[in-house]
Each structure stands twice: as C-alpha cells, then as structure tokens.
Amino acid sequence: MAQLPLTLRRVAPDDWPELCRGFEDLTYEQTLTYAKAAAERIGSNAEFVSLHNALGAPVAAACLRVKRAPLLNRGIAWIAAGPLTRLENDDMLDADTLCGVLRDLRQYAHFSGHTLRLRFPASVSVPDEVIARAGFVPTARAPVYRTVLIDPKQNDEKLLAALHGKWRNPLRNALKAELDLETGPIRFLSQRFQILYEQVQAAKGFRPDIPPEFYYSLSGEDFDHTVLVARKDGEDIGAMTLGIAGSNATYLFGATSPTGRRLNAGHYLMWRAVLHCRELGLKCLDLGGIDPDVNPDVTRFKLRTGGRDSTAAGPYEAWPKGPVAGLIGLAESLHRKYKT
The missing domain is CATH 3.40.630.30 (Gcn5-related N-acetyltransferase (GNAT))
Known part of the structure; x- marks a missing residue:
C-alpha cells in the first residue's frame, strides 16, 4: 500500500510554542526561546516547519537552524534534537510515515540548496533502514550525543x-x-x-x-x-x-x-x-x-x-546534488580550520 503524501508547512515563530506543546519528545533545543538565541549566536536563521497527514493533523515538526556560507547563500540546515515525531500519548510514527517526514525535510532543505543535518532526540529510536531509505547517511561532522x-x-x-x-x-x-x-x-x-x-x-x-x-x-x-x-x-x-x-x-x-x-x-x-x-x-x-x-x-x-x-540516533546528513555541495563542504572545512 502506497504511503499517502504529507504536507509540509512553514510555521510562524509565534505559533511554534503552541504546535510543539503536543509532542512528547520536545526538549529545550527545539523551543523557540532557545532556537532563536542559538541561531543568533552563530549568525544563522531559525526556520520552523510542520508536516501534516491527509486529514490535516500534524505528525511531525522541526526547527532548522540555517547557517549560510558567505557569497554562496547556501549552507547547512541543522536540526538539533529533532524532528519531533512523538505526539502526546502516542507511539512512534510507523516506518513509512517517518521515512516520508525525513524525505520531505530533506527536499525542503535541498530546494534552497542547503545540506540537511540532524540528530534525533535521545528518547527516540529510529531504524537504520528508515534513515537510508530517506536519503541520509551517518556523519562525523556533528557530535554524537550519548546520555x-x-x-x-x-x-x-x-x-x-x-x-x-x-x-x-x-x-x-x-x-x-x-x-x-x-x-x-x-x-x-x-x-x-x-x-x-x-x-x-x-x-x-x-x-x-x-x-x-x-x-x-x-x-x-x-x-x-x-x-x-x-x-x-x-x-x-x-x-x-x-x-x-x-x-x-x-x-x-x-x-x-x-x-x-x-x-x-x-x-x-x-x-x-x-x-x-x-x-x-x-x-x-x-x-x-x-x-x-x-x-x-x-x-x-x-x-x-x-x-x-x-545514544541519540544520528547525526545524519543529506547533501544536495550538483557542484554546490562541494562548495558548501569546502566552506565548512575552511570555517572550522580558521575557527580553531
């Protein structure tokens, strides 16, 4: 049976706290209060999205902190402790729906030319095969979170x-x-x-x-x-x-x-x-x-x-196609080199 498509929506910052309140895997890293401050600290922007099923009900949500490389206007979209996928008093999403959530988030980031990188909340278990189906691979460019x-x-x-x-x-x-x-x-x-x-x-x-x-x-x-x-x-x-x-x-x-x-x-x-x-x-x-x-x-x-x-699932990443991916990787490597 084919998986019904999800609908991705941009969420206004003022509406984010109310939306997140319904997810049991919400931690401080996905709050509006923390995300805005964390984004400003490194010169990035916070973007908020939600994913909805055919009935219009939310099934997942994510705050992306987008750091653009100078001149490229493209860069890394980072989801810390997300996406949120555990609705209040509900089980984890089934594998097909979770895969759809990750694919849609990847496409959202890639549409703007960004690499998407994410690490799930530590309380959430994610099958490796879902990650691979959604087009993500493990990465060493972000820290593992064991707790x-x-x-x-x-x-x-x-x-x-x-x-x-x-x-x-x-x-x-x-x-x-x-x-x-x-x-x-x-x-x-x-x-x-x-x-x-x-x-x-x-x-x-x-x-x-x-x-x-x-x-x-x-x-x-x-x-x-x-x-x-x-x-x-x-x-x-x-x-x-x-x-x-x-x-x-x-x-x-x-x-x-x-x-x-x-x-x-x-x-x-x-x-x-x-x-x-x-x-x-x-x-x-x-x-x-x-x-x-x-x-x-x-x-x-x-x-x-x-x-x-x-140990939280991830970090994982998915790179956009084309030469821009190499430029993003080079910009990130140079930034890390001169930062240290």
Whole structure:
C-alpha cells in the first residue's frame, strides 16, 4: 500500500510554542526561546516547519537552524534534537510515515540548496533502514550525543533500588547532613550560580562551548531554566540548572564548592532534581550527555544513577546534488580550520 503524501508547512515563530506543546519528545533545543538565541549566536536563521497527514493533523515538526556560507547563500540546515515525531500519548510514527517526514525535510532543505543535518532526540529510536531509505547517511561532522535518561515518575523505592551502591551511599550521607534546598528561576539565581561555577572552572580549567551566561537571559513561555541550590549553614555549597521544555528536563550545568564536594552535594542535587521533575509531572530527565573518553568521572557519576544509557540516533546528513555541495563542504572545512 502506497504511503499517502504529507504536507509540509512553514510555521510562524509565534505559533511554534503552541504546535510543539503536543509532542512528547520536545526538549529545550527545539523551543523557540532557545532556537532563536542559538541561531543568533552563530549568525544563522531559525526556520520552523510542520508536516501534516491527509486529514490535516500534524505528525511531525522541526526547527532548522540555517547557517549560510558567505557569497554562496547556501549552507547547512541543522536540526538539533529533532524532528519531533512523538505526539502526546502516542507511539512512534510507523516506518513509512517517518521515512516520508525525513524525505520531505530533506527536499525542503535541498530546494534552497542547503545540506540537511540532524540528530534525533535521545528518547527516540529510529531504524537504520528508515534513515537510508530517506536519503541520509551517518556523519562525523556533528557530535554524537550519548546520555543517561531517568524516568522521574517512579516512586522513591524504585529510584533508590536502581542506584549503584557507590552512588547510593554518598546520597545517604548527603541526606544525613541535612542540607537545605532552594529552587527558583535562573533570572533570580544566576549570580549565585555563577560564583560557584567560576570557582570550579578556575580549579579545573575547563571552558564549555556554550557557557552558562548564554542561558541567563533566555526567557519564554516554552522554556524554563530552573536552578537548584544546596545550602549548609546559610552558605551555598552546590547548584545545578535544568532546562525544561514540554514534559522533559535536561541537566545543563552544575557546580559544587569544596565544602559541597565533602558533603556530597552533587549526589544530593541530582536526587532532588529527579524529585523536582516528578513534582512537575515531567516524564524524562536527561542528564546532559556523557563522554567516557573526555570525562570518565562525570560519565561514571551519571551512569550510576541507574538511568538508561541512551545514544541519540544520528547525526545524519543529506547533501544536495550538483557542484554546490562541494562548495558548501569546502566552506565548512575552511570555517572550522580558521575557527580553531
């Protein structure tokens, strides 16, 4: 039986938050608030599209951040943590429909001469054969995203039982230390978080690609940036931030003082973050990525929470036909060379 064609529609930015609200796999990377700021940061443009079935009902949606090469007016269209394909209280799209979604997105990008590159949400499983049928191939030009996903809907007993013993014991010690917790939006707590973060940064010498300061001014109906602060005797000893969109939260940044590390404030904050997500009725907490080669200690810490080790499908890419593809590739390679 032939697959019925889908209809692709451009979506006005103001209409994007309402449309996305119906997808269970929405994360902060596909929100209007984050996407516009992320696009402006690198000099690209954010475009929003939806795909609809024969009855006019939406079946998928995607925000594309389009970065054009100088003079070419063509470049890379990047879909981070998308397309969105899991409708609220619904299963994944069948293989044929998903293939149709990917083909239509590829054609949309190629019509303007752009290469399309994408990475699915970590919570979504995509068969390799669907990717190949839709005209995409794996690529090393964008990073792989491996992370740990926790289901916060579980009760305390199940959550505790899932913890590794070497994670559970520090948590118990932290709970016995009777730490205090303060929770609030980033706009009120950014200065206190920044003080802790700069202390850790100075001690360890790391520098993230996107620093916490980028997020401090983000504000919108579709993106909440929440801070959890651990305190002891009136002193901030640790903090972590969560990016919340739809029914999902993502760990973004964390920092603990020397006192906080001694009192296992990191374990305490992660545990309280899970409980906070449950209180909000969220369905998934993404622990923000792991890389055993670059940071084995953080990887071990997150894996021992008992969450699901998950690698997002992708990244994949599809190049337009003709000589323009080679020019786009050359422009991207030169940009990376001189950027570093």
